[in-house]
Amino acid sequence: MKSIRHSYLTIGAACILFLFCLTAQGQNNEQARHDSIRFSLLTCGSGEEIYSLFGHTAIRYENPTRGIDYVFNYGIFSFNTPNFILRFTLGETDYKLGVAPFDYFTEEYKYLQRDVRQQVLNLNQTEKEKLAAQLEENYRPENRVYRYNFFYDNCATRPRDQIERATGGSIVYPQDMNSTDTGKTYRDLLHQYTENHLWSRFGMDLCMGIPADKPISRRQMMFVPFYLEECFDQASIQTPQGNRPLVCQSVNLVSFPSSEASHQDWYPSPLAASLTLFIIIALITYYGWRHQKRLWGVDLALFATAGLAGCILAFLALFSQHPAVSPNLMLFVFHPFHILLLPYVIRQARKGRKDWYLLANLIVLTLFILLLPVLPQKINLAVLPLALCLIVRSANSIIFSYKKNK
Structure with a gap:
């Protein structure tokens, strides 16, 4: 440490x-x-x-x-x-x-x-x-x-x-x-000592899976x-x-005076940043609807970023000896298929064809959000706006393809 x-x-x-x-x-x-x-x-x-x-x-x-x-x-x-x-x-x-x-x-x-x-x-x-x-x-x-x-x-x-x-x-x-009647988990303790370091906490929450939420002695x-x-x-x-x-x-x-209470990051919190991104994506999508533009370049940037994050999480889950990183339900939101299937997504978007991958992605993300209260893994709230970004863009592409093929 x-x-x-x-x-x-x-x-x-x-x-x-x-x-x-x-x-x-x-x-x-x-x-x-x-x-x-x-x-x-x-x-x-x-x-x-x-x-x-x-x-x-x-x-x-x-x-x-x-x-x-x-x-x-x-x-x-x-x-x-x-x-x-x-x-x-x-x-x-x-x-x-x-x-x-x-x-x-x-x-x-x-x-x-x-x-x-x-x-x-x-x-x-x-x-x-x-x-x-x-x-x-x-x-x-x-x-x-x-x-x-x-x-x-x-x-x-x-x-x-x-x-x-x-x-x-x-x-x-x-x-x-x-x-194990402590009512505490590894994630609880990590949260306790990262209270004023929200980006560090966000990174840990992304990487830690279900084992981090089991009661510990x-x-x-x-x-x-x-x-x-x-x-x-x-x-x-x-x-x-x-x-x-x-x-x-x-x-x-x-001894030194405690600095934790006065510690404030000048940059926005993960939740504020993800909410801002969601608003931007929603506005871009609305603009695309008004002007009947697919704007598949936005999907390229968004899904590529989500795919890269998924590659890191998948690597940790499959190969790392770190405790508490696998299984990780965050892989339902960020996974390697986002980037591996990106050429297929772009091709379908440019040709106006139905995209079965985006349909499956829309269903999985929607179920993830609906089942969030009963999941055995605590999910950082900043993840929800990011998942909604992927849902909005997936739904946008599916609707455009449906209208074009109707």
Whole structure:
């Protein structure tokens, strides 16, 4: 969810050996050394880039008696990776665990004007040693790269899993974490954190299919760093001597005034843009009727654009490993046939023949809109004017052909 500069890895590689060598040395004052060790969960605020809207999570390791203060970050990726865009589309993006000095980490977030909050973990000596060993093992060159999955395996779920392992699975949350009675879906959570980024939300809604609207459990909701932070605040560690809070202290390390409420895009929203397009198409169609002109060039531009969008959606549905992209009912509106059959549509229009494809398209789109309330997939409202544009132009061509052949 957050890309740290690629030099982050170089710094981490140099300091990690020093970090764990110091941990393995110094038999004198062993108890004092362990008492000074502290692990914390860091939660970072939202950014402006689409990949940073949902915040970020990292683990902080401190040993003041040794002068050690590092951040373990599972959210490192590079746009310079070969074929990055294609791999991201296919769901084959690899992320890395990186290590950097704490000051380096916080300075970057200060520069980006993003909050950083710290939850100090209430771990005993054995749990601290286990977590340190797990992080060391994860940072080995053969282990630090992992296949990123936005919903199931990301920069928030990895730290959670490591902390749960270090406590022997004894973390207790106040609610049933596996029940799907939350009333929340993946799409709901994405909408929650893209409230002021409507075009990002529109793009996500187009790409996500039916699986994004199935109820999810509280544990599944932890892919969002902010929800993980909330759950940790309420969690405890179960021991034979009784439960102790998982978090013993919460601190705001970096704070900035919230900018989300004042965030306003200067350009129109997707709904406003699609409504404007529908009005333009309706006026053009009316002009064509008044002057008895088919205006098939309008159909060429409209259906070609819809077809290109359909090719992207079909590619995601058929080949991408991303969760929640297939099946996608948006393919009833935007599909590859719009562009694949475009030569046939143009030929029929120019010769004034009946177009069976446009008739089928008209029926499918009409049924799509009528059945919208009962569809198992939530449809962004901005899609409706776009579907109406295709309906109007399909109906226009069908009526013109009927009148010409009558």
